[in-house]
Amino acid sequence: MGKHGERSMTTQLKMVLPGSSEKLRISDELAKCFDSGDGGAGMTAFLVSPFGSAIWQVEVGRDGDGAFLGRRWAEFVEAHGISVGWFLVFRHVGRGVLTVKAFDRTFFIKDFGQTLTAQIETGHARKPQFLMPLFPHCMDKMPIPAEFLKRRYISDEELNRRKATFVNPSSDFWHIDLEKDGSNVFFAGGWSKFLKFQGIAVGQAILIRYQGNMIFTFEVFELTGCRQKLVKQGSRFQLTENTSKEAQSQKEAHISRRKRKRSEEKRMPRSSTNPFDKRTYCEYETGSQPWIRKKLKSSALSQPYFPGEFCKKVGFLKKCTITLKSSEKKGPWEVQGLVYETGKFKLSKGWSTFRWDSRLKEGDVCTFNVINRGLWHVDIERC
16 A cells, blocks of 8 residues: 555546456556555555445456456446446546546446436536547547537537637636537537647547536546646646647747737626636536536635625525535535625635545635535535
């Protein structure tokens, strides 16, 4: 267990190929997360079942071809109905614990029959998401999977706006035009420039999470299955690999446009429909399934405030107790909510316990999904 804490968020994408149901090859980087320091003998991954809280102890072995998931992996595959052609995203979250997301042949995340309520009760609720391998025809425009559209996570009104916003971990955003062709919907106008700016190429895969209100976050996987890393430099995102002069020129132009936009924004009031209001470090939606997404600066770490307009629309008008549940821990936590004369809503008593248990730090982003006035589910994006 000595090295588990040192590689707490190693991630790998794997496609299930013929023969993978008995022995699944994994990267050396992922295998090292389970290295107990005894030369590789007796390594075990604690694989969290997508069904709920069940834990499968799966052997992590090595042979002449590298590392693999071995004993009990076949049982895990059979129990979850995983088949050839699926994509699996493994994430080591620390101390030998490995989570897995499964995407079937529709490219949509597999919920294994769990309703949203059941997912929240077991602490496994996830944002709607899909994973797309980037074939050559996906580079100019990319289809949104039919299964994702079928489930109507995006309303007709939102689709008719013909605009989507992609947000990176630094909260920089790109606007992409949508194109409709019958029942098919594509990320189209601006899509190829977005891919080039990010250094995303044919053969890689992109995992897209829908945050609501036509806002999407994403992560990219290399041909090896390892997650593509971006290095933050000031107000830019620079790829760890060398980029072409053309891509660099596009970055400079993008930064210049952002600076002009900031200058314009200083001369005009912000709209509550902005993707991310950098004055309050939050964005929100008050429709049938309200949510508010807040970036935790130093003051919010102590006691987070929420805008009065949001509180008024979702009915937080007086002191109350809210139960918080998180997909990272079982919880729950009871937190006191206070309303001030200005209409702002603050989480106070009990918040510090949730903060410490969840290991929150400045720069993390919390999305509070309001299930009802007394129950919130919290998704955490680490900075």
